[in-house]
Amino acid sequence: MPYISLTEPEIREMLDRIGVETIDDLFAPIPEQARFTGKLDLPAAASEIEITRELTEAAVRTTTLDRMNSFLGAGAYDHFIPSVIDHLAGRTEFYTAYTPYQPEASQGMLTAIFEYQSMIAALTRMEVSNASLYDGASGLAEAVMMAVSIHRRRKKVVVSAAIHPEYLATIRTYLTNLDTALEVVCTEGGVTDARALAAAVDQDTICVAFQNPNFFGNIEDVVALSRIAREQGALVIASVDPISLGILAPPGEYDADICVGEGQALGGELFFGGPYFGFFAAKMDYIRRIPGRIVGETEDGEGRRGYVLTFQTREQHIRRAKATSNICTNQGIIALRGAIYLACLGPHGIREVGELCLAKSHYAAEKLAAIPGYRLAFDAPFFKEFVLECPKPAAEIACDVWPDGIQPGVALSRWFPEMENHLLVAVTEKKSREEIDALADALARAGAHESGTSARGAGR
Amino acid sequence: MIIEEKLLIERSKPGLRAIRLPKSDVPELRAEDVIPSHLMRQAPPELPEITEVDLARHYTRLSQKNFCVDTHTYPLGSCTMKYNPKINEDFIRSPVIRRVHPYQSEGTIQPLLRMLYDTEEMLKAVSGFPAISMQPAAGAHGELTCLMMFRAWHRDHGGEDRREVLIPDSAHGTNPASAVLCGFKPVEIKSNDRGLVDLEALKSRVSGKTAAMMITNPNTLGLFEEQIVAIARILHEAGALLFMDGANFNAILGRARPHDFGVDAMHMNLHKTFAVPHGGGGPGSGPIGVSAELAPYLPAPVLRRDEDGACRLDYEREKSIGRVRGFYGSVGAILRSYCYLRILGEEGVRRVSDMAVLNANYLRKLVGEVLRIPFDRLCMHEFVAELTAFPNLPERPALQAAKRLLDLGIHPPTTYFPLIVNECWMVEPTETESKEDLEAFAEAIRQIAREAEEEPELLTSAPHTMPVSRLDEVKAAREPRLTWKG
Structure with a gap:
């Protein structure tokens, strides 16, 4: 076996030293009734050559993003990843290390996390960031749990219906076993209905959570939503697309209490859904309530600057049952990719990426909405993603254009049965005008038989 | 430099x-x-x-300012810092895995889904469970998911008021923290003088209020819970469920399967047992295995393989607890473990636990010549040593010695855990350390023990060779500087 360095004579010598005859004897502490004596139902050992060949064969039966014209988004985006990220985050000194429990031997990772926290704080304009959480969905659920722990007397969590349905499902799961109600506020014209929100929020409301741009790609009036929450003393939780923050107001500018989001867009590979990272930032007032690791700057005996895990009294290995959360990992290496990405782009690059997304998505929207039978579902301003209403079910449209190698977006009927004809189209900076034009041509052909009829999807 | x-x-x-x-x-x-x-x-x-x-x-x-598995012996107990094979890294770099969107149509990604399905099958084989979910993002997340399922199962079986979760005093801190997140009340169970769950203490705490027990087996002392079958029976007879923290699964691969010995649900740490690199703190991945009775409560979606051979994600799960994260799971981590298991095969998997336990016991013998081993008998993958016998090192000897170990080019073991042993180190060499490296570790300890007698300040002022010496953690917390803006 390639990963074991012991020879047979060494094994013999070691067994003798331990004072047992055989390897089997080492397992004597496992009582007979608990022992497994059969053969594990596993495939025979494969060589690297065989494993690699399997991948080559798999490639023939897979259509990767590089072999299609994709407008898929809905929370996971195909943004550009600079080469330098793989090369630096791929260093084994980073990826084969553990959580930095021994700071003197982990200054590399600790400094990198400190810089990550600094850049997340700068991007979101929040006061403090943790070292990252699992992903955007669980990060938002953790934010809600944190709010619950801050407002112990209050009993209701209010969430916009325009957050990612999987994030909503995650929050629901986390809250199921607590004595806390969840109220979902409806949308109007593709954004959170401010009047409905004002009616839902009261003195018993723990927090208001919304997403910006929201799940439909639309830009929320975050200033108005935050004001409604604050008027009743509820905490403001904003889940944001980090790529949008070069252009859109960062949560710190509208006085959000907690800011979370999916970090995948910051240099993360798509990987069919993970591993990604959730970024998590908050006001300094809540520092002792924040879940996950936090790195702080300090100095050693000689006055040299150094970094340590800090505020560990919040954490489960010290507080056990009284911990703020059960989380003991961050997404170290993926968050590191995020940090390198932000440093790579800098203040101007992050704005330019946003401008490209904005220009290209608006070009696409205008072009697609001009096709007979299609129209934009909402009038709200959007950033890089929009909902297109098709002349027939969006899932059928997707099938129709697939022979052209196009994935036109995500059919919203997946989560919203009343939005059968609605397609969520994401356009990142990577899409070329040619690709967008090809999408328009394909949609025109797919919709040709249906246009002219009054087929319009129900529901908004 | x-x-x-x-x-x-x-x-x-x-x-x-x-x-x-x-x-x-x-x-x-x-x-x-x-x-x-x-x-x-x-x-x-x-x-x-x-x-x-x-x-x-x-x-x-x-x-270059980091210790890591590729550069140093890294015997962190309970963390299983084994070597991370390079083929796993190349494997998941394939566009077939890396360049796939979570909402791509299933027909375009059958090979990927099949690999995920096969990973589940292999995890079933090693754990004995009939059903798996790979959605949880880390070990603690897997614990939480299992407890949420327990809560839902009890609710459906007239046990809504069962709110107590029994947890041994040697357990990881995540166990009580996860229990509280599910609205359970943790109840501590004392260990006996053999370092195992005290059956009498357990019996006296089990009642109609008990929802479950969370057990780590082998436990954090590196000892197999010899009474595990009886423990499972006591809980089941009382209508409660048994969860196993799988952090130490590396010790028993191929030798014992948790579901066979009575466990109802467990999590597995792919970043420990199945060679996913720890990434300086993550990402991990914490798949769970559960009994047939609990399977309907698994988070959705669940991956299934239909008669036509195609793999599909099944979102329509009436009794599911819902979701614990976005999308399917940490696919990039999961498929490193797939590659690892394929390369190992049946024999290789057994060899892992054999050599892990051999290394731990050999090192226990060597270290036992210098340090006190409070439970000095055959251990599994790790052992706990006590550092109290240094009269010239009155304050926090386990910490001082750990810092000195850094100077000698070895990452210290886990310190001050489990909580039931004073001034302790928890040492887990894993199967991938060589005999020379184990002996070098023992020799380093011998040297440190000598220094502790003769030149204790060498320890109390350690480390001397790192980019920084000991850092002021009190200052870090009192005058927090958490971003470069201050």
């Missing part, structure tokens, strides 16, 4: 760039024309302006 490394923001100069974006090929659009001004950013983010060269130097130098 130790270099004083500036922060990125200190290297920043206006106008520098690390990346150039392409010119737009669509008509120009001013953000101000489509977005209301009060919803736009007021000032650019204070990110560094820097070149690619600077970035490369910065992160390469930072990396």
Whole structure:
């Protein structure tokens, strides 16, 4: 076996030293009734050559993003990843290390996390960031749990219906076993209905959570939503697309209490859904309530600057049952990719990426909405993603254009049965005008038989 | 070579760039024309302006300030810092795995789904469970998911008021923390003088209020819970469920299967047992295995393979607890474990636990000549040593000795855990350390023990060879500086 360095004579010598005859004897502490004596139902050992060949064969039966014209988004985006990220985050000194429990031997990772926290704080304009959480969905659920722990007397969590349905499902799961109600506020014209929100929020409301741009790609009036929450003393939780923050107001500018989001867009590979990272930032007032690791700057005996895990009294290995959360990992290496990405782009690059997304998505929207039978579902301003209403079910449209190698977006009927004809189209900076034009041509052909009829999807 | 490394923001100069974006090929659009001004950013983010060269130097130098498995012996107990095979890294770099969107149609990604399905099958084989979910993102997340399922199961079986979860005093801190998150009340069970769950204490605590027990087996002392079958029976007879923390699964691969010995649900740490690199703190991955009775409560979606051979994600799960994260799971981590298991095969998997337990016991013997081993008998994959026998080291000897170990080029074991042993180290060499490395570790301890008698200040002022000496953690908490802005 390639990963074991012991020879047979060494094994013999070691067994003798331990004072047992055989390897089997080492397992004597496992009582007979608990022992497994059969053969594990596993495939025979494969060589690297065989494993690699399997991948080559798999490639023939897979259509990767590089072999299609994709407008898929809905929370996971195909943004550009600079080469330098793989090369630096791929260093084994980073990826084969553990959580930095021994700071003197982990200054590399600790400094990198400190810089990550600094850049997340700068991007979101929040006061403090943790070292990252699992992903955007669980990060938002953790934010809600944190709010619950801050407002112990209050009993209701209010969430916009325009957050990612999987994030909503995650929050629901986390809250199921607590004595806390969840109220979902409806949308109007593709954004959170401010009047409905004002009616839902009261003195018993723990927090208001919304997403910006929201799940439909639309830009929320975050200033108005935050004001409604604050008027009743509820905490403001904003889940944001980090790529949008070069252009859109960062949560710190509208006085959000907690800011979370999916970090995948910051240099993360798509990987069919993970591993990604959730970024998590908050006001300094809540520092002792924040879940996950936090790195702080300090100095050693000689006055040299150094970094340590800090505020560990919040954490489960010290507080056990009284911990703020059960989380003991961050997404170290993926968050590191995020940090390198932000440093790579800098203040101007992050704005330019946003401008490209904005220009290209608006070009696409205008072009697609001009096709007979299609129209934009909402009038709200959007950033890089929009909902297109098709002349027939969006899932059928997707099938129709697939022979052209196009994935036109995500059919919203997946989560919203009343939005059968609605397609969520994401356009990142990577899409070329040619690709967008090809999408328009394909949609025109797919919709040709249906246009002219009054087929319009129900529901908004 | 130790270099004083500036922060990125200190290297920043206006106008520098690390990346150039392409010119737009669509008509120009001013953000101000489509977005209301009060919803736009007021000032650019204070990110560094820097070149690619600077970035490369910065992160390469930072990396050189880290101990890692590829450079040092790293015997962190309960963390299973085994070697991370390079083929796993190349494997998941394949576009078949990396360049796939979570909402791509299933017909376009059958090979990927099949690999995920096969990973589940292999995890079933080693754990004995009939059903798996790979959704949880880490070990603690897997614990939480299992407890949520327990809560739902009890609710359906007239046990809504069962709120107590029994947890041994040697358990990981995540166990009680996860229990509380599910609205359970943790109840501590004392260990006996053999370092195992005290059956009498357990019996006296089990009642109609007990929802479950969370057990770690082998436990955090590295000892197999010899009474595990009886423990499972006691719980089941009382209508409660048994969860197993799978952090130490590496010890028993192929030798015992948790479901066979009565466990109802467990999590597995792919980043421990199944060679996913720890990534400096993550990502991990914490799949769970559950009994047939609990299977309907698994988070959705569940991966299934139909008669036509196609793999599909099943979202329609009436009794499911819902979701614990977005999308399917940490696929990039999961498929490293797939590759690892395929390379090992049946024999290789057994060899892992055989050699892990051999290394731990050999090291226990060597270390036992210098340090006290409180439960000195055959251990599994790890053992706990006590560092109290140094009269010249009155304060926190386990810490002082750990810091000195850094000077000798070895990452210290886990310190001050489990909580039931004073001034302890928890040592887990894993199967991938060589005999020479184990002996070098023992020799280092011998040297440190000598120094503790003769030159204790060498320990109390350690480390001497790292980029920084001991850092002021009190200052870090009292005068928090958590970003470079202060």
